[in-house]
Amino acid sequence: MTERSAIRDAAIRAMLPIAAEEGWTWSTIRAGLAAAGEDPALAESHFPTGPAGAVAAWIDLSNREMEAAAEAEDVAALRVPARIRRLVELRFQAVAPHKRALRRALSLLALPWNTPVALRTTAGTVSAIWYAAGDTSADFSWYTRRATLAGVYGTTLAYWMRDDDPDTAAAMEFLDRRLADVARLGRMRRRAA
Numbered sequence: 001m002t003e004r005s006a007i008r009d010a011a012i013r014a015m016l017p018i019a020a021e022e023g024w025t026w027s028t029i030r031a032g033l034a035a036a037g038e039d040p041a042l043a044e045s046h047f048p049t050g051p052a053g054a055v056a057a058w059i060d061l062s063n064r065e066m067e068a069a070a071e072a073e074d075v076a077a078l079r080v081p082a083r084i085r086r087l088v089e090l091r092f093q094a095v096a097p098h099k100r101a102l103r104r105a106l107s108l109l110a111l112p113w114n115t116p117v118a119l120r121t122t123a124g125t126v127s128a129i130w131y132a133a134g135d136t137s138a139d140f141s142w143y144t145r146r147a148t149l150a151g152v153y154g155t156t157l158a159y160w161m162r163d164d165d166p167d168t169a170a171a172m173e174f175l176d177r178r179l180a181d182v183a184r185l186g187r188m189r190r191r192a193a
Contacts, residue, residue: 003057004057004060005046007033007036007038007046008046008047008057009057009061010036010037010038011029011032011033011035011036011038011046012032012054012057012058012061013032013036013061014031014032014033014035014036015028015029015031015032015035015054015058015101016058016098016101017098017101018031018032018035019098019101019104019105020098020100020101020104021100023051023104023107023108024051024052024054024055024101024104024105024108025051026043026050026051028051028054029043029046029047029050029051029054030043032054033046049117051108052108052109052114052117053117055105055108055109055117055121056117056120056121058101058105059105059121059124059125060121060124062091062094062095062125063091063124063125063128064128065094066087066090066091066094066128066129066132067128067131067132069090069094070086070087070090070132071132073086073090075087075132075133076134080133080134081179081183083132083133083134084129084130084133084149084179085172085175085176085179087129087132087133088129088153088156088172088175089168089172089175091125091129092160092168092171092172093168096166096167096168097166099161099164099166100164102161103161106157106161109121122150122153122154123146123150125153126146126149126150126153127146129149129153130145130146130149148182152175152178152179152182155174155178156171156174156175156178159171159174160174
């Protein structure tokens with residue numbers, strides 16, 4: 001789990017416009033800390049794993065904000081596929097103003113030496129979505145649900161990242177098609193059993 005603190009959260013929020021222009025670097029971390037009222041010399045103390053750790057902290061913060069938005073909206077009243085859709089939509093809407101910073105974050109995580117961070121953050125995000133959707137499974141379906149959602153979420157995110165337009169409507173239509181594919185696959189599997 002990512003270390004959490006109010007200072008780190010404030011610094012991450014301050015870093016977003018800087019990261020959109022300059023990328024996720026030590027300079028961005030120091031500037032974000034300074035903007036949050038913290039000593040930039042403490043960058044390594046607050047973000048010991050550097051820029052990749054700052055990206056992981058942003059993803060964790062986004063997960064927590066998505067969960068809070070879901071609680072405020074009471075997504076539990078929806079059916080499970082609609083909950084998943086709404087949670088992904090909430091997540092995209094929250095990061096839409098920072099889409100360029102997200103593109104730079106994804107580029108950083110795509111570097112081979114950041115693969116472990118990329119895998120952890122993906123797992124964290126899909127778990128956060130499933131928990132916010134009310135998943136309480138503790139059997140093999142815990143893994144299959146997350147693996148399936150990781151594929152669906154990853155392809156939807158890639159589709160959305162095609163351009164700088166923050167609008168999420170086309171991505172949500174893409175997600176709807178992917179969720180329909182998963183449901184169709186599940187029905188075919190049940191018939192074959």
